[in-house]
Amino acid sequence: EAGVAQSPRYKIIEKRQSVAFWCNPISGHATLYWYQQILGQGPKLLIQFQNNGVVDDSQLPKDRFSAERLKGVDSTLKIQPAKLEDSAVYLCASNLLGMGDTQYFGPGTRLTVL
Amino acid sequence: DQQVKQNSPSLSVQEGRISILNCDYTNSMFDYFLWYKKYPAEGPTFLISISSIKDKNEDGRFTVFLNKSAKHLSLHIVPSQPGDSAVYFCAASKGNTGKLIFGQGTTLQVKP
Numbered sequence: 001e002a003g004v005a006q007s008p009r010y011k012i013i014e015k016r017q018s019v020a021f022w023c024n025p026i027s028g029h030a031t032l033y034w035y036q037q038i039l040g041q042g043p044k045l046l047i048q049f050q051n052n053g054v055v056d057d058s059q060l061p062k063d064r065f066s067a068e069r070l071k072g073v074d075s076t077l078k079i080q081p082a083k084l085e086d087s088a089v090y091l092c093a094s095n096l097l098g099m100g101d102t103q104y105f106g107p108g109t110r111l112t113v114l
Numbered sequence: 115d116q117q118v119k120q121n122s123p124s125l126s127v128q129e130g131r132i133s134i135l136n137c138d139y140t141n142s143m144f145d146y147f148l149w150y151k152k153y154p155a156e157g158p159t160f161l162i163s164i165s166s167i168k169d170k171n172e173d174g175r176f177t178v179f180l181n182k183s184a185k186h187l188s189l190h191i192v193p194s195q196p197g198d199s200a201v202y203f204c205a206a207s208k209g210n211t212g213k214l215i216f217g218q219g220t221t222l223q224v225k226p
Contacts, residue, residue, distance in 0.1 A: 004157070031212060042118070042203050042216030043158070056213055091157055095212070102148075103214065105157030 002026065004106035006092050012112045018080040021109045025073070025094030031055075033103060034067055034077050035091040043091055049075065082113045117141045118206050120217035128225055133191040135220050137204030140185065144206040148214065149178060149189050152201045161202075162189070194224045 005024040013019050025032050031050050035043035046065065048055040051072040060067065064083070069075040079086055089108040095101040119138045127133045135149075145166040150158035164171040164178045164187070171178050177190045191198055204217040 033212075040218065042120075042205070042218050043214075044216070045213055048213060056211070093157070101212065102160045102163070103212075105150075105159070107155065107157050 004092055004094055004104055006106035006109055008109055009107065010110050012114065013082055014114050015084055016081040018078065019082055019111060020076050020078045021090050023075045023092030023106060025092070026104055029094035029096055031095050031097065032069055032075050033093040035093065037089045037091055084113050087111055087113045118204055118215050118217040120204055120220050122220050124221040126223045126225065127194050129196055130193045133194040133198065133222055133224065135189040135202050135222065137187045137217055138185060139206050141208065142185065143208040145209070146207045147180060147187050148205045150203045150205060152203065158203055196224050196226050198222060199224050
């Protein structure tokens with residue numbers, strides 16, 4: 001069974017530029033999560049999708065971050081414009097039903113904002 | 115407000131000995147707790163979990179203990195192996211939301 005795929009693996013941009021990350025969850029997984037992991041901290045949930053609907057985006061900085069999951073499968077996370085403090089690893093995870101199911105994580109995208 | 119805390123940034127143990135990783139939480143509504151392991155340049159992988167109705171869960175070399183009155187859980191690895199060297203994250207959730215709150219992580223080094 002293929003795992004959660006993410007691309008790109010690394011991205012370096014300058015502040016005020018835009019960037020987008022892509023995630024392909026495990027086949028059949030209805031729930032998809034985007035996390036931000038700043039160096040030295042644990043992952044922090046940004047947004048949770050159930051199929052193509054948003055379940056929780058309470059910690060998503062909506063003035064600059066946006067995410068979509070149009071067909072209930074792949075998802076993209078966008079930052080526009082980026083700030084220095086957005087430098088982090090962006091992790092995508094998925095699970096079958098949400099709730100207490102184990103979340104399976106992708107390898108992440110390491111973003112550096114200069 | 116850090117609801118899940120791992121106060122030890124790092125831990126070093128000798129191969130074959132026991133590794134004990136600790137985690138504290140503040141929200142009494144949390145009812146499900148998990149441990150994830152993370153190698154460099156990889157995403158976290160699920161290790162073991164425990165429901166708040168239990169106080170112990172065991173899976174091979176890994177055992178998680180939950181002390182609800184103290185709002186404390188610990189992960190025991192016995193015996194520790196060099197391949198266990200990784201960052202370990204404690205996480206908690208409440209209800210059936212699926213939303214995980216992670217601790218800061220503890221880097222475990224197991225020396226041969």
